[in-house]
Amino acid sequence: xxxxxxxxxxxxxxxxxxxxxxxxxxxxxxxxxxxxxxxxxxxxxxxxxxxxxxxxxxxxxxxxxxxxxxxxxxxxxxxxxxxxxxxxxxxxxxxxxxxxxxxxxxxxxxxxxx
Amino acid sequence: xxxxxxxxxxxxxxxxxxxxxxxxxxxxxxxxxxxxxxxxxxxxxxxxxxxxxxxxxxxxxxxxxxxxxxxxxxxxxxxxxxxxxxxxxxxxxxxxxxxxxxxxxxxxxxx
Numbered sequence: 001x002x003x004x005x006x007x008x009x010x011x012x013x014x015x016x017x018x019x020x021x022x023x024x025x026x027x028x029x030x031x032x033x034x035x036x037x038x039x040x041x042x043x044x045x046x047x048x049x050x051x052x053x054x055x056x057x058x059x060x061x062x063x064x065x066x067x068x069x070x071x072x073x074x075x076x077x078x079x080x081x082x083x084x085x086x087x088x089x090x091x092x093x094x095x096x097x098x099x100x101x102x103x104x105x106x107x108x109x110x111x112x113x114x
Numbered sequence: 115x116x117x118x119x120x121x122x123x124x125x126x127x128x129x130x131x132x133x134x135x136x137x138x139x140x141x142x143x144x145x146x147x148x149x150x151x152x153x154x155x156x157x158x159x160x161x162x163x164x165x166x167x168x169x170x171x172x173x174x175x176x177x178x179x180x181x182x183x184x185x186x187x188x189x190x191x192x193x194x195x196x197x198x199x200x201x202x203x204x205x206x207x208x209x210x211x212x213x214x215x216x217x218x219x220x221x222x223x224x225x
Contacts, residue, residue: 004156035215040122042202042215043157059214090156103213105149105156 002027004106006091012112013081021076021109023091031094032074033058033103034066036087043090049074081113118205118216125222132190134219136203139184143205146179147213148188151200160188160201190221198223 004025013019025032033048035058045058049068063085065077074093078085091106117139126132138146143165149157163170163177163186170177176189186203200218 040217042118042120042217043204043213044215045213092157102159102162105158107156 002104004091004093004104006089006106006109008109009107010110012114014114015082016080019078019081019111021078021089021091021111023074023076023106024072025074025091025093025104026072027093027095027104028071029093029095029104030071031103032068033092034064034074034076035090035092036060036085037090037108038087046076046089081111083113085111086113087111118203118214120201120203120216120219122217123220123222125224126193127224128193128195130193132188132193132197132221132223134188134190134201134203134221136186136188136216137184138186138203138205138214138216140205140214141181141184145206146177146186147204147206148175148177149202149204149215151202151218153199157202193221193223195223195225197221 007022030051034046035043037043044060046064047066049055055066089109092103094103120136145162147162148160150160151157161172161175163179174191178187200220202215202218204213204215
């Protein structure tokens with residue numbers, strides 16, 4: 001089954017404790033991205049990656065890091081989480097700008113930073 | 115920067131039509147999308163329209179695009195209780211493979 005998976009689905013952590021949210025897709029998609037969803041603000045893009053070893057900042061990259069060492073994985077790293085990073089996070093993938101315009105979204109990771 | 119706006123809330127009766135509206139600012143949009151998010155779930159792509167089209171129909175869904183006014187709408191015919199969800203419009207623009215989302219419209223369907 002074609003899917004985007006994220007782990008964990010729920011996470012409660014404390015300020016400053018480094019964490020990683022994993023994202024994996026099994027569709028051989030080149031393009032992957034991370035969004036955060038906050039009430040009334042919709043989804044805002046954090047980082048995106050056009051291919052392996054190619055990443056770029058989205059609208060709200062501050063406080064986040066990503067890496068794309070393999071095509072299927074695109075982890076989101078919070079080196080020193082702060083309460084304003086409490087949010088619902090979605091990973092998404094698509095075949096790329098030329099082939100397909102449909103982005104497939106993961107189920108979301110609800111993060112709470114106290 | 116790019117801005118996509120939607121009203122926050124819409125309530126309709128089962129069987130009626132729903133119309134969810136969206137306005138955007140970027141005239142270089144290439145594709146415009148409608149996503150549905152059910153409670154506790156991720157986003158599901160409902161439909162999309164290329165920016166050189168005025169209308170697209172897909173079963174109960176009709177998308178209308180007024181490029182001059184930068185206005186996008188989603189009409190759901192014969193709305194059912196299962197259509198209750200948050201609906202997001204999104205635009206893709208030329209600067210890259212980036213989507214800008216609106217804030218979402220919560221659709222409530224009353225029996």
